[in-house]
Amino acid sequence: MREHWLNCITHFDGKVDDFIDSYFTSQDKRALLVAAAGFDPRSRRVTELLSQRMGDRLSAIFIREERPGANEALQSGADRNEAFLRAVVPDSVVTEIEIFADDGAAIGGSQIVGELLNHPFGTDVTDVIVDMSALSIGVGFPAARLLLEECERRGDCVFHLLIASNPDLDDEIRSDPSDRAGPVKGFAPLPSIGQDGDLDVAQIWIPQLAQGLGSTLAKIGQQFPNRYKVCPLLPFPSRNPRRADDLVTEYVTEISEEWRVDPRDLVYASERNPLDTYRLLSRLKQRFDRAMEGTYALQMILSPIGSKVMAAGAMMAAIDHDMSVHYVETESYTFDGALPRDTSNAPEGASTLVHVILAGPLYANFPTSLTSTEPEESR
Amino acid sequence: MANPFLRRATEYIRDAEAFLSIVSPAPLTTFLAGHKRQNELFDHPIRIIGSPGTGKTMLATLAEFRMVETILSDLNSQTNRPLARALADAGIVVDQKPHVAAVRVPMESEYRDFWELPYPPHIKTRLAFWLLQARALLGLIRGLTANGKRDLSQIRFRPRADYDAHIDQIGGLTADGVRRRALAVERAIYSVGSSLVPPKLEDLPEDATAPYDPFDAIEAVEIDWNGQPLELRPLAMLDDVHELHHEQLAALFDVMSRREMRFGRWMMMRLDALSPSAVLQSAGSPPAANRSEGRDFIDVRMQVDIKKADARRKFRTIAQDIANRYLPMIETFRNRDTPKIRDLLSTAQPTISKSKLDDLRTRVDRSQDDLEITSERRHSIEALVSEYVTNVVPQMPEDIELAMVRILMHRYDKRRANSTPSLFDDGDPDPKTPLEADRSVAHGAMIHLHHIYKRPLHFGIEALCDASNENAEIFLNYAGALVAEVETRAIRRRSLMLSADVQQTVLGDRARAIIDAWTFTHASKVRQLVYKMAADCVEKSLEPNASLDAGANAVAILESDFENIRADDELLLVLKHALANGAITIERNYGQGGKLWCLVELTGTVCLASGLTFLRGGFLPKKVKYLREAIADA
Secondary structure, eight states: OOGGGGGOOEEETHHHHHHHHHHTTSTTOOEEEEEEOSSOGGGTHHHHHHHHHHGGGEEEEEEEEEOTTOOHHHHHHHHHHHHHHHHHOSSEEEEEEEOBOTTSOBOHHHHHHHHHHHSOOOTTOOEEEEEOTTOOHHHHHHHHHHHHHHHHHHSSOEEEEEEEEOHHHHHHEEEEEEEEEEEOTTOOOOOOOOTTSOOEEEEEEEEBOOTTOHHHHHHHHTTOTTOSEEOOEEEOSOSSTTHHHHHHHHTHHIIIIISOOOGGGOEEEOSSOHHHHHHHHHHHHHHHHHHHTTTEEEEEEEEOOSOHHHHHHHHHHHHHHTOEEEEEEEEEEEEOSOOOSOGGGSOTTSSEEEEEEEESGGGTTSOOGGGSSOHHHHO | OOOGGGSOGGGGTTSHHHHHHHOOSHHIIIIIITOTTGGGTTTSOEEEEEOTTSSHHHHHHHHSHHHHHHHHTOTTSTTHHHHHHHHHHTTSEETTEEOEEEEEEEOOHHHHHGGGSSSOHHHHHHHHHHHHHHHHHHHHHHHHHTTSSOOGGGEEEEEOTTOGGGTGGGTOSBHHHHHHHHHHHHHHHHHHHHOSSOOOGGGOOHHHHSOOOHHHHEEEEEEEETTEEEEEEEEEEEETGGGSOHHHHHHHHHHHTOTTOOSEEEEEEEGGGSOHHHHTTOTTOOOBTTBOBTTTBEEEESSOOSOHHHHHHHHHHHHHHHHHHHGGGSGGGTTSOOOOHHHHBOOSOOOOOHHHHHHHHHHHHHHHHHHTOOHHHHHHHHHHHHHHHHHTOTTOOHHHHHHHHHHHHHHHHHHHHHSOOOTTOOSOOOOSSOOOOOHHHHHHHHHHHHHHHOOOOSOSHHHHHHHTTTOHHHHHHHHHHHHHHHHHHHHTTOOOOBOHHHHHHHHHHHHHHHHHTOOSTTHHHHHHHHHHHHHHHHHHHTOTTOTTTTOOOEEEEEHHHHHTSOTTOHHHHHHHHHHHTTSEEEEEEEEETTEEEEEEEEOHHHHHHHTOOOOSOOEEEEOHHHHHHHHTTO
16 A cells, blocks of 8 residues: 555646646756647647756657547647657657557557556656556556556656646547457456455446446446446535536436436545546445455446546556556547647646656655555555 | 347346346247157257248257256245246256256357368367357356355266266366366367468367267266255257358268267257258258258247248237246336336228318329219119128228228229120129128228328237237347337337337338348348338239238249259249248148149238238239349349
8 A cells, every 4th residue: 555645746728837837947857748649639738848958868669659540630730749749758659559569459569568667667767656647457557557657766856747637628529439348458457366266356436427428438337247336426515516417417327227226325536636636446346345255255446537637646546456447448539629739838737747656755753564575565 | 228128138148137027928838848759858959040030049058057957946936836837847947956957169260260270071060060069068067066055076977888988088076077178179179270371280179189988978967956965958059050161061961860878968059050952941852961850950940830820829928928028127117117118009990181171082083983883883783881880890980991892893893894784784783792791801901092192001019919920139129129118118108009100100210221231142132032022922913903901911922943943043042031030931832723823921020021911821923033133133
């Protein structure tokens, strides 16, 4: 358990700029940024912010997620973003990650892990930053976990998450799911079934509800026909105060009839603060553990397919408490909105910027589990 | 409770009683009991192949030991009796005792993940095979004890002769020992496959590398059955093996099809797991993993392996049986006599409105004028139609009669134009081939009326069954939409029977929703292909003389041209996925006009969405280029 995550350092919106101004301008900082170079208008914002302050002290690995049959408009949007990113961070590589194998299986997770292992960061790097804004969870989660664990192992390297989130924009980007649901690479622990292996597994599925993704969640849910309980996760507080209500309306059939959710099992977390999602899931885990001890083996399964900020909180919970993360990879995207050339000039309030520091020497006084070489034992 | 028709059968699996109350024994009887090599289904490796929704998982769940034990525990139950009979017919039950200890092993995506590990292929295959063996044994033991009738001490495994040396590697012969070893193997191998950074080959945990071959070592399971010892044949049913990479599946199949193995192995897969040439049944398609069907393994195809017309008739029985089991589960019907699905769907011929009928009359008159058909000729055509109506379909509505007259006038015009002019031509010669008014002209008339006046074309229980292309899941999807409409009427205390208009609207909307929701590999190309084919078939069907009678719902490529498509051609891949996911069906070597054709037929779903006939036979002759162009730029 990473005690410091319950209350770790976070910044929002303008405070993120202030933090970057005060922290990354220091000449002894050398940072590695891992970010997406896709069509998503949010691909540029974080890179631009950092490059303006750090200049040649910033290096980057830009990930281009390749999906077969992407349409021309999105391809050219991604090309423009890639050229921009290369220009503002000269010390960068662009890595193409095939999201699907020739049989349609999602392999983005394995691919990104292989790529990052091929590009280990140097000992001179003081900060590793993962920009989750435009990375899909099938790629972003394994990348973040790998780099986080490496920073924790080193002990002297700070690990940051940065997210430019815009749930309204998420709603505008339509995605066609592939036909296979499955776990995210590195997020499929086997439940502990007791010393004698005689406990039945109780699966608690926590789907994060998001607009227009009913069929995706249905596919994921079919993987757990024997689930014990479903606890839908709703965004509240949220920028649109009615978003949770709208989602309940949209998913009323699933909630009341398909998943048979007890109204007390609906859970809420802030759309703006990833720590809220993390704390909520940690609390749930504690309570279920207590209730099921000696009777069932708990397996919590998260499906954070909505807001990126909440997904980041879910990822923290999954890493810290060994929860499973199941998803359906996106086969193709449709985005009817204009692809702005430069989102840094977007009107104030269009996107929320969130920054979290998950590991580094600044938490040295907190108890942390991964200083040991045998994480399972020490946890 | 949600409409039970719209839930997947697998959602009922958690509760044995609920599952048994809805499961139909028909697939078991049709595909296993009726198989020509039924006696060998537990000796050889079996590939059970079907499209999504044909009931593979349902079949496997029904055959599992815990279900068999539940069924046999109460043979007085009306639900259980027919299921027990079907299990006996399939050889799973003998003398009212289980003969097989079967366990379903879902081949989840984690098995596929092994193929991405940085190890040589044989190591990756071995890890996946050992994991599935460990899970099969854990599931088997769980199933044998699930109903609380015995504990671990009452289960023992019997090894194959001469395999005593392998007993230690599987944890001994007691259930407890076998279970402990299987748990250790599962944990060790799973941790390798699911790890973010896989360990180096030399660092693999010992439990993942020490020999483990229970499928080779175990021949039988001995259990206590009502106080008596009983010996069972073990059987692992690997569900959804198509989730594996095709090379991984071939390698795993090679391992699993070793002849000496005594543990039963059923591999249940979708059609798209096979190569395009195997799916499309090309001559000389390569054998699976160098093994040959019949000698090394047996294929069970979950489609009725008889003429398609017979298959349709057979499926109508299966489908109605399934629907009639689901209907009592609908809360609204609980306080009244639960109707049968057949009684809910009106088959009364619909009629078009008076204004549309007037328009149709004008249209017929205009055709007569345009074609310069004499009044005498029109009277003789009307007499032909009247005679057909009087003798064959006395209740035929006037709109169909009028549309038939119009079609026959156009046919007359064509035949007149093709006849040799005579010196004494009076403008109304008798055609060489006399006109006929029959069922096929009536079908053509109905298609015309459907497109011109939106007169319902697809209604009644038989249309509902035929729309499903012998696929239970598709059938339930359509039936569910209709039943939801019936439920609304029940709540409003109106007559439950749905008119043809309502049926057509509901089924058409559902068909379009199904097509829009396709997300399988190459779905957009398949969608583009079927819409192109459907548009051309509609155009052909609406020819004024209805040259193909009920119209077209297929295109045909000369068999010799189709055979020349290269095995790695993308077109074959698209056709494979279209076929495997219920967008088209393919009939090879279809004889017509002295030639052999490869018939690419649209399924009921596409016909419903596009207003085409379900009747088979009408096709558009095309070249391979046509298919290629249809999938371009998707």
